[in-house]
Amino acid sequence: MTDASISRRPLQVRLATPRGFCAGVDRAIQIVERALEKYGAPVYVRHEIVHNRHVVDRLRNLGAVFVEELDECPTDRPVVFSAHGVPKSVPAEAERRALFYLDATCPLVSKVHVEAERNFSAGRQIVLIGHAGHPEVEGTMGQLPEGAVTLIETPEDAERFEPREASNLAYVTQTTLSLDDTAEIIGVLKRRFPGLPDPHKEDICYATTNRQEAVKRVAEQCDLVLVIGSPNSSNSVRLVEVARRAGARMAQLVDDASVVDWGWFDGVQTVGITAGASAPEPLIEALVAAIAERFDTDVVEDSGARETVTFKLPRVLSES
Structure with a gap:
């Protein structure tokens, strides 16, 4: 289909909030x-x-x-x-x-490291819920001696897991996981090991949680959801999965506006847009502009959580 054939057709654009940089x-x-x-x-x-x-x-x-x-x-x-x-x-x-x-x-990844070390020092076997090969997982596993951490990626892994001592376990998670998938895995572990304690504070970070909740709200009302992010971005890939489960007829991960297939817009009346936590705002603005060139757009901003978290830089960089 050519751009001319879809020119200026009405289209609502719903922007998820929060989105982009954490x-x-x-x-x-x-x-x-x-x-x-x-x-x-x-x-x-x-x-x-x-x-x-x-x-x-x-x-x-x-x-x-x-x-x-x-x-x-x-x-x-x-x-x-x-x-x-x-x-x-x-x-x-x-x-x-x-x-x-x-x-x-x-700092929220460092918190997971501290939690894992604290439990290991208490003599507990550590379960890490996460994705094999991801640098965050490699970093967390590398805080402790080899063999001290067991990686669990799926509910099936959780069913098969045989601990050394069922009453002496603790778990931590990668910070960028799907909330729903992680809850399912934790549910299996807690059914099998009822005494399994929760971390002192949720490991999945506030930004991951907020962006997944925001895309759920948007996806329920959209035919198509576009998630801006790179394919190796765990939190961006999770947003696509969450959008599909939440009811979007289609959800696609795009690096930027240049890779959008405009055929995706066939029959679409409402498109949702969000971005992973490592995607800069100008990419979102460029995507909205590219859509506006082809459609008569009505842009609606979702009313989501306001994020006010900031983290200090290393002192050596703030010294003159």
């Missing part, structure tokens, strides 16, 4: 930007600072060099650890090599 992502990006300002380029970053192609490309253009391991970093330049957190072996290696490093781990 406090942890904002802090991580600022750490790289401030490091570049203070120390000059290049600044090395272990792993993508956050999972968004546009953010990474912009920082690369400013002088950030993204690497996967510390052995790719010279000893005379700063290195930043990503927002997802790192195993304890990484700062230990940095100190061994006398690297100057800045830790951009989201």
